[in-house]
Amino acid sequence: MSGIKKAGVLGATGSVGQRFILLLSKHPEFKIHALGASSRSSGKKYSDAVQWKQQDILPESASNIIVEECKPDGNFKDCDVVFSGLDSDVAGEIEKNFVESGLVVISNAKNYRREPNVPLVVPIVNPEHINLVENKVKSELAKGNEKPGFLICISNCSTAGLVAPLKPLVDKFGPIDALTAVTLQAISGAGFSPGVSGMDILDNIVPFISGEEDKLEWETKKILGGINSNGTEFEPISDDKMKVSAQCNRVPVIDGHTECISLRFANRPPPSVEEVKKCLREYVCDASKLGCHSAPKQTIHVLEQQDRPQPRLDRERDNGYGVSVGRIRQDSLLDFKMVVLSHNTIIGAAGSGILIAEILKAKNLI
Amino acid sequence: MSGIKKAGVLGATGSVGQRFILLLSKHPEFKIHALGASSRSSGKKYSDAVQWKQQDILPESASNIIVEECKPDGNFKDCDVVFSGLDSDVAGEIEKNFVESGLVVISNAKNYRREPNVPLVVPIVNPEHINLVENKVKSELAKGNEKPGFLICISNCSTAGLVAPLKPLVDKFGPIDALTAVTLQAISGAGFSPGVSGMDILDNIVPFISGEEDKLEWETKKILGGINSNGTEFEPISDDKMKVSAQCNRVPVIDGHTECISLRFANRPPPSVEEVKKCLREYVCDASKLGCHSAPKQTIHVLEQQDRPQPRLDRERDNGYGVSVGRIRQDSLLDFKMVVLSHNTIIGAAGSGILIAEILKAKNLI
Amino acid sequence: MSGIKKAGVLGATGSVGQRFILLLSKHPEFKIHALGASSRSSGKKYSDAVQWKQQDILPESASNIIVEECKPDGNFKDCDVVFSGLDSDVAGEIEKNFVESGLVVISNAKNYRREPNVPLVVPIVNPEHINLVENKVKSELAKGNEKPGFLICISNCSTAGLVAPLKPLVDKFGPIDALTAVTLQAISGAGFSPGVSGMDILDNIVPFISGEEDKLEWETKKILGGINSNGTEFEPISDDKMKVSAQCNRVPVIDGHTECISLRFANRPPPSVEEVKKCLREYVCDASKLGCHSAPKQTIHVLEQQDRPQPRLDRERDNGYGVSVGRIRQDSLLDFKMVVLSHNTIIGAAGSGILIAEILKAKNLI
Amino acid sequence: MSGIKKAGVLGATGSVGQRFILLLSKHPEFKIHALGASSRSSGKKYSDAVQWKQQDILPESASNIIVEECKPDGNFKDCDVVFSGLDSDVAGEIEKNFVESGLVVISNAKNYRREPNVPLVVPIVNPEHINLVENKVKSELAKGNEKPGFLICISNCSTAGLVAPLKPLVDKFGPIDALTAVTLQAISGAGFSPGVSGMDILDNIVPFISGEEDKLEWETKKILGGINSNGTEFEPISDDKMKVSAQCNRVPVIDGHTECISLRFANRPPPSVEEVKKCLREYVCDASKLGCHSAPKQTIHVLEQQDRPQPRLDRERDNGYGVSVGRIRQDSLLDFKMVVLSHNTIIGAAGSGILIAEILKAKNLI
Incomplete structure (x- = not known):
């Protein structure tokens, strides 16, 4: 449970996805392993698929990755954590599939924020809400089951x-x-x-x-x-x-x-x-x-x-x-x-996702 | 008490003063008669004294007027109404002098807004507050005295x-x-x-x-x-x-x-x-x-x-x-x-001053 | 050839179309007679079809007009002049149809600007270029033919x-x-x-x-x-x-x-x-x-x-x-x-179209 | 001629001065040693004298320094290099005094840019223009004289x-x-x-x-x-x-x-x-x-x-x-x-000054 973690990004060409990639590219504990976007982009090199609009230049570690469709197979299968910057009109189904496939998803979409058993976390405020999934993971492992997938929502x-x-x-x-x-x-x-x-x-x-x-x-x-x-x-x-x-x-x-x-x-x-x-x-x-x-x-x-x-x-x-x-x-x-x-795109969006993942890592949940 | 009224503007080169001049220049009931500014500007033609910063061009009716000092003599003496766009650091003394000289002053400055006997008027809201000065004017006239000067403050x-x-x-x-x-x-x-x-x-x-x-x-x-x-x-x-x-x-x-x-x-x-x-x-x-x-x-x-x-x-x-x-x-x-x-410069400042003056005219107070 | 002229506007819900409507609504010589837009808007009242984004409010003279498709029949048939604010991807075909139906079209689209026999006119600069269509109109009328339609392009x-x-x-x-x-x-x-x-x-x-x-x-x-x-x-x-x-x-x-x-x-x-x-x-x-x-x-x-x-x-x-x-x-x-x-939306677009129409009217071409 | 160099900043409370301080505070080769400003600021702690307007917070290494007048004594006397962010209306005299006192001044002011014997340097463009002062320094040292002060101007x-x-x-x-x-x-x-x-x-x-x-x-x-x-x-x-x-x-x-x-x-x-x-x-x-x-x-x-x-x-x-x-x-x-x-405040102003100083250090001129 230590070392560099493999990270996936859903909605990789969008503005939240670009922020995830930028933050991950400079991060000592994560490595970009899979990028997912719509079928219009999948199959292309990320640098060809994206209209990059950040002040930092497109990180080399992402530019040559081939974009995949947003399915819990391919490179996503091996990801320790998947960050979702998907639009809410598609996030619901895709994130559900990922979690059911045993993946850990940290989502910026609004779809599941109000679910009673999904933590809605601002990592500098209520990381203790992660305990709910931690308990579930421990309980499944205690039963001898595989580590289950789970979802954590980033707040608005x-x-x-x-x-x-x-x-x-x-x-x-x-x-x-x-x-x-x-x-x-x-x-x-x-x-x-x-x-x-x-x-x-x-x-x-x-x-x-x-x-x-x-x-x-x-x-x-x-x-x-x-x-x-x-x-x-x-x-x-x-x-x-x-x-x-x-x-x-x-x-x-x-x-x-x-x-x-x-x-x-x-x-x-x-x-x-x-x-x-x-x-x-x-x-x-x-x-x-x-x-x-x-x-x-x-x-x-x-x-x-x-x-x-x-x-x-x-x-x-x-x-x-x-x-x-x-x-x-x-x-x-x-x-x-x-x-x-x-800062709305850091503590208010992608940055919170990264910090939540760091907390998950510190708690050995990824 | 009818016909075109003579208007003066104090603080004529400032941003509120420019607005007063612009509104007066298009007004069917007022004529710009006196412009006052600091000693740096007095004696100059208005067009030479002002750094005009309005979207409309400097009205011809104002450009050749010689700017005076802010004293209740000269052309100001004959004004039916004087609009003050003075800064609050000088408005106090000057406006007092004007009113004591029997002039009617409508001021955008904050100095006298809280005086218990000075109306603070938003003309689309509380023109009935003008009654207080109306009563005073009538009372003085009834005593056979001259029509007294008075001050009305425009709100913030x-x-x-x-x-x-x-x-x-x-x-x-x-x-x-x-x-x-x-x-x-x-x-x-x-x-x-x-x-x-x-x-x-x-x-x-x-x-x-x-x-x-x-x-x-x-x-x-x-x-x-x-x-x-x-x-x-x-x-x-x-x-x-x-x-x-x-x-x-x-x-x-x-x-x-x-x-x-x-x-x-x-x-x-x-x-x-x-x-x-x-x-x-x-x-x-x-x-x-x-x-x-x-x-x-x-x-x-x-x-x-x-x-x-x-x-x-x-x-x-x-x-x-x-x-x-x-x-x-x-x-x-x-x-x-x-x-x-x-609109902060119209109903929130100079424009309110003009509309207050129209009400004064309708009430035969100027 | 005198009196109020009937005007049509193509692309009436777009930004150039809105400007045409605004200028026409205040114009003493033109009356809005027909509004055309895509099939998504046609059949609706203009006020329901448009997302009005001008500083002036939507003119009453336009708000209740039923939007038509951009075809040279219906109310457009009777228009003395038709202003086109169409996007270039659809302007080519539609404007051609209108002119061939005998209508006078003044277009803001780029499609025909470089045609050798279409005047490209900035009305404060080269109205004499209108002579070319004037000659053609006179020539057709001299032959006993009907007054032909023609197109004039507004410049970039x-x-x-x-x-x-x-x-x-x-x-x-x-x-x-x-x-x-x-x-x-x-x-x-x-x-x-x-x-x-x-x-x-x-x-x-x-x-x-x-x-x-x-x-x-x-x-x-x-x-x-x-x-x-x-x-x-x-x-x-x-x-x-x-x-x-x-x-x-x-x-x-x-x-x-x-x-x-x-x-x-x-x-x-x-x-x-x-x-x-x-x-x-x-x-x-x-x-x-x-x-x-x-x-x-x-x-x-x-x-x-x-x-x-x-x-x-x-x-x-x-x-x-x-x-x-x-x-x-x-x-x-x-x-x-x-x-x-x-001013890019006046002399640089819709306003030029209106002034061109005024010139056409002065020359009895509409 | 190695190790950390002592840096002074003239015009320290102004916008160029603040940029010098910010860049110096993060620099491995320079240490802020003297800050100079007008008599209104001198004698105060820098944090009290300045209205800090940078995105980074006021560096601790500067905040407690007592601001001096812009004279080539006090702490300035020991500076290896002095950066001037002075306004041109005062820069002429002050910079002259500093150079005549044997100090090295890198100035953002325009006063001496056109002097035939003063290098006007964009450090990524014409650092070879520094040779002119290098020759002069060597020549003076060869004569057994003290190392002379000199001035280098940053371009517009x-x-x-x-x-x-x-x-x-x-x-x-x-x-x-x-x-x-x-x-x-x-x-x-x-x-x-x-x-x-x-x-x-x-x-x-x-x-x-x-x-x-x-x-x-x-x-x-x-x-x-x-x-x-x-x-x-x-x-x-x-x-x-x-x-x-x-x-x-x-x-x-x-x-x-x-x-x-x-x-x-x-x-x-x-x-x-x-x-x-x-x-x-x-x-x-x-x-x-x-x-x-x-x-x-x-x-x-x-x-x-x-x-x-x-x-x-x-x-x-x-x-x-x-x-x-x-x-x-x-x-x-x-x-x-x-x-x-x-970037106008980096390569176009304070940043160029810092890079010029780095070149001077590399050439053993400071």
Whole structure:
């Protein structure tokens, strides 16, 4: 269970797939072993199949790999872990096939996020949700069965940034019973083709992202929620225990989601501003404790300058795995207001997938 | 009290001053009579003094006027109304001098907005606040005194957009006791020099505008508030009756402030979404009823498309005097969420000043 | 041949089609009579078929029109003039059918621009090229035949801006034998869907527009060229008489193409900078002389400020029908350098079509 | 002459100074020893004096240094090399004082670039121009004198990108006698305060940068030129041997200058497109041969995709020390057209300064 792990990437030509490949190509613990895409691309060299749109050049370790169809055979069969950047319209069936074939899939697609027995994981927030599959794997192995395949879902990009500061606060000060979040989301989250049109976003903002508000409201409750007493299913926080209200906007920013949030603790009196800041500053995520390669040195960066965080200046903290929080202050309606910034394609998407895989490796699950 | 009125502009070379001049130059009821600026500009032809930065070319009616110092003599002495686009660091003293000299000043500066006896007016919202000065003028005239000078303040730009939909809602459904507003504000509001630096706003947002949140929270309570029983002072809504929480951001948009708001009515049960929409659609502001030249045909545009309003597409409604409201929907925390868009340099600044002057003319106050 | 003319629009739901409809809806001489689009849209009310993306709201005069297929029957049969905003992949066949059915078509598509007997017209530059079809019409009518259909092509957007200042210079100072043009083109020229992706144009420029350099180089020679001695075919300037070299870039600007050009006259000595400016300032295009409704009051705006023209500030001159030229100065390699700015969707596309139709009406050709 | 060198930075709080500090803080061969700024900052800790605006956080190695005035004493006295990011209005006097005090100054200011005995160096292009000061140093040391101070100027940002591909072409195919360059320059080149205003650059381009065209035309001739026969003065190429024509524009891009160039060789026949590409690809700059730490692995990246280079995607090649060239094709007027992209704050400013210092160290000049 040690050494370099073989990684596959589904949806390899898409924008999330390209990010997986870029991160894997520089990673000391993974090796790109299989790339899957639609039948339009399969059979071609990756460099011929892809319209590469990253700031780093196409990694040599990927460019000559022959793209396969997204089936759990061929090179995928030998993969220790498969990262899925598939669109949701095809992810459902393909990921199911892969898991049933005994493969470990880490998916950025939304299809299975709400399944009660599938972990929805932001690796700097709730890696303990992986315990559910860990238990299942141990149990099967104990029965003498083969190691089963399993699926872990990466959260929605705007959810990841939001829950990062909430977790340590809830751990320390108890439940949050009301939360509002207005997001200013970067366009890279929408991919390239078509993605967000230039005509829609230059000198403009779009105050709507399809399905986003519902995802943000629902996923937050699962990620901050618990597991049932049998250890078999997740139990999201109920709507009456935690009211979450989201308003999502697309803004002319390349990378980095900014979120203006306000929140109220259930316990009275609430902590002071200084206690909130201290709690966030001192938070060390489990991925860091496990020594994971990509884990941020500082999980939450608490900024004191009054005009920060800003996406262009702060999104790259800890290679995009750190989250920045600024303007922490009291709120006249709830308890606190603050601004949260996270890198939507790193901690909000592909990067989270990589860090989840590092945690799986640290736990000998791959 | 009829015919073309003589208008003066203070701070004529600045960005607000340029807007006043542009709007006046096309106006059938006003004529530019005096332009004031700092001693650096005074004595020069306006076209030589100004670095004109508007999309329309410098109006001929202004270009040859000799700029004066900001003193209540010279051509200013004969002005029926004086519009002030002065910076707040000099507006206090100058505007005071003008009013004490018997002039009528409509100011965009923040200096006197909180004075208990100075109307703070968004002309499509609370023109009835002008009654306070009207009473004073009548009272002085009744005593046989000369018509006194007076000051009317234009609200902060983000406040103007916010209160536009609130007014008809409060009139119809009673008090709002909780309100949150997260703003995405255009850069034109910050002027040109220095204004917002390109390095700060390209591929970026800035989650802070100095003093803005406080202005938005406070001014809303004065504008939606009443007048004391003597009719001599304004009585803003108290903090315990209405909680307002603002978070203000600068975004890469030229013109048009977008605000994501949520609100709760004091009365239970609250109206339905359809009742809210109907109320906003049917609202006709007093300026329209008075037949004012610049008054919007439709005060509030209720948009049904799920991704509107958008600043680039919707800011010019009714020449920037109309406010657009979209995405009206129920909120899980308060009662309703919606997105409000207003043109920050028209209804949020110079344009409001012009429309206030039209109301003064209609009321024979100038 | 007088009164209000009936206008049809082909490709009515696309970005050029929307612009045609917007301009026609405000036009005193035209009435929208027929709208054509693909079978996906035909049969629907225009307001249901279109995803309207203009700053002005969808005109009432268009919203209830039932969209037809692009066939020369139905309401199109009665149209005095048909404007085509069709994509080039379908424009060829459809426009041919319309002309053969006796209709007058003004097309923004590139398909027939290089046909020797089809006028390629920038209405502020070479309306005399319309003579060729005028002669043909007169000749057919003289023979006792029915008035024939004919086609007039609108030039490429970047060509229109370029040739505007060249025409008066060539008329006055003789042929230009060398010309370079580096363009900085707005994204509206590429339409909405997909158009230019936000990821491609935010914090970026794209130094390539497919086919654009060739169009700009070739069309310039036809527009500035003559007609053969029979009056039946156009004779573009030959490559050896005029060398044109273009480099085309897409930049993050909504509307307005900026072109940095340099040129050399064949005649020695060349004029002075002042003579060039005077020539451009004094140019009055024929459309203005004919009194056409949309013709610019000032065809070429010569700007003296050293940092102008700028697209955001100068693109709306004469409602987008005027062209701005600045920084006219001597060049160390050729004779002169200058910066040309034109509104790509007005004089560079739909607006030119409307002005061509006005000229046709003035000449009793519709 | 080995080991870690002590570096000073003049103009440390400005945008170029911040870049010097950032690059030095990560450099294995330099140590920040002295920071100089105006009297407003001197005496303060650097972290208190600076408004840090870089994507990387303020390096710890700089934050506690006490800022000094820009005088050649204090800590500056011991510096092996001093980098100047001073504004040109103060650079003249200060840099002169430093050199006269025996210090080695590498300056980004324009003041002394045209001095006949001061090397103007783009380190990937003409490091051999350093020979002139090397000879002087050796000569003084041979006389038994102290090692003299000297100054090396960094070129203008848009010049650096331009000359990078020209140098290998001239070395291989002989002189270029005609050159045009239209630049699309990023805003970071203008600094922060005021820099380029957001109102001037959003949805806009500015076709003018003060002094830039002259710099680009003149500096190119010095950098590609030679040294007189005495080895004491530089001899720029004369205007009649090489005509250079520049047109400079500011565009809404954060980093990376794009230049559309065309050129003609004096020798006939010119090389083929393939020979040009091969020559550029094979070019290895002397800094690379010397093994300098920051020297690019690949000096010129020749791109074959028709829509590249693009600033957002290609500016970071070789950490900003590599230059990208694309769209190499024949020109109808001169011989070749191509698009050149370079990182204006790295190879076009502070980065060049660092690489020049590395060359000086490799040559034992510091």
